[in-house]
Amino acid sequence: MGGVRVLLRNPRREVELSGPVRVSALLRQLGYRREAVLVIVNGTLVTGDASIEEGSEVEVRPVISGGAGWP
Amino acid sequence: MKCRACRAGAVIELPRHNSALCRDCFLAYCRNQVSRAIDEHEMLRPADRVLVAVSGGKDSLALWDLLLDLGYHVDGLYIGLGISGYSEPSAGYARAFAQSRQARLVEVDLKGHYGFDVRSGAAADHRVPCSACGLSKRHIFDRAALEGGYDAVATGHNLDDEAAVLLGNVLRWDLEYMARQRPVLPATDGFPKKVKPLVRLAERETAAYCVLRGIDYQVDECPMAAGNRHLGYKEALGLIEERSPGTKAAFYAQFLERAAGPVAAAAGTNASTSLHPCPSCGAPTTSQLCAFCRLVERAGGDPKKRIPVSAG
Ligand code: SF4
Ligand SMILES: [Zn+2]
Ligand SMILES: [Zn+2]
Numbered sequence: 042m043g044g045v046r047v048l049l050r051n052p053r054r055e056v057e058l059s060g061p062v063r064v065s066a067l068l069r070q071l072g073y074r075r076e077a078v079l080v081i082v083n084g085t086l087v088t089g090d091a092s093i094e095e096g097s098e099v100e101v102r103p104v105i106s107g108g109a110g111w112p
Numbered sequence: 113m114k115c116r117a118c119r120a121g122a123v124i125e126l127p128r129h130n131s132a133l134c135r136d137c138f139l140a141y142c143r144n145q146v147s148r149a150i151d152e153h154e155m156l157r158p159a160d161r162v163l164v165a166v167s168g169g170k171d172s173l174a175l176w177d178l179l180l181d182l183g184y185h186v187d188g189l190y191i192g193l194g195i196s197g198y199s200e201p202s203a204g205y206a207r208a209f210a211q212s213r214q215a216r217l218v219e220v221d222l223k224g225h226y227g228f229d230v231r232s233g234a235a236a237d238h239r240v241p242c243s244a245c246g247l248s249k250r251h252i253f254d255r256a257a258l259e260g261g262y263d264a265v266a267t268g269h270n271l272d273d274e275a276a277v278l279l280g281n282v283l284r285w286d287l288e289y290m291a292r293q294r295p296v297l298p299a300t301d302g303f304p305k306k307v308k309p310l311v312r313l314a315e316r317e318t319a320a321y322c323v324l325r326g327i328d329y330q331v332d333e334c335p336m337a338a339g340n341r342h343l344g345y346k347e348a349l350g351l352i353e354e355r356s357p358g359t360k361a362a363f364y365a366q367f368l369e370r371a372a373g374p375v376a377a378a379a380g381t382n383a384s385t386s387l388h389p390c391p392s393c394g395a396p397t398t399s400q401l402c403a404f405c406r407l408v409e410r411a412g413g414d415p416k417k418r419i420p421v422s423a424g
Contacts (some may be wrong), residue, residue, distance in 0.1 A: 061262050071324040076127070076350055079319055086123040087321050088113045088132060102331055105272070105350070106169060107343035 194229025227413030
């Protein structure tokens, strides 16, 4: 058990926090805007009010991409 | 949180619709938004053969998947840009998707085919990488669609992309660009029809669609994108949207409804009169050689190469 492992992207890195923690609180803690990311907990997409338990694997996946040269 | 439609557990909030949806209702919502966009703007007819511009990212793979599910005949075209650490995995996602849906993926490798990659081409032609990249992609998709006999090229531009481009155009009052910023560009002499069926879906929604459909895509950002202006506009719109959900969609929708027509008239888009076929590749151009063939020549490649696409 122990902790909530959070995978962050761009660049790829991992942080560990203690649970349980609400998704919205976790994002505030890490400094993300809710609408700029998806949060995937143990492989499942979750809403902001979901609670993340100790021992969970979390991915905070950014959704904003920016190429300037697409047609 | 409960699904607003069926009361099952929600997986995603949609603040601009003041709603939250479960997996199944959300996937249905995405299909519905795409078919509404297609109908509303008369993008495609049921029997059309469509070429999707596939990058391996969330938007293009979601688009391909959605169009297949809506029953269209859709092939994908992937262009290898030769951006190390980024292009190889991107191609892998495109191939894996094509295989899983038994769909046809055509690949063109800039280096193998034309003798340059985005970085070297940009340097040789004194452009920034995104400009060389965009020019190459536009050119290759256009030629491939025409030579392959496709009825339309579909690109994965989503609501956030279009709103950000619109904001940039408005900040410069660039009427010419605004006049061309439509979800459908009809086929004209030498150019295929171009459609953007994802304009009713936000970026976060296309990403969620892929996650919920189990579609693996390139999450990492192209290394050339960092810090570009387009991302700044997205950030600014994101802040406004957070305070007043729905603003972004209204900004874009109201542009199409109320401003696009007058803007096009004011911009007086009659440049097509002076177009002639490029002697090297046949693409319409206003200059001697078209911009793409110039880029290829400067980069030391062979612009006369045909694109390996045939009606399948
Ligand atoms: S960020 Fe620029 S170089 Fe990278 S894929 Fe997009 S347009 Fe091309
Ligand atoms: Zn539901
Ligand atoms: Zn040419």
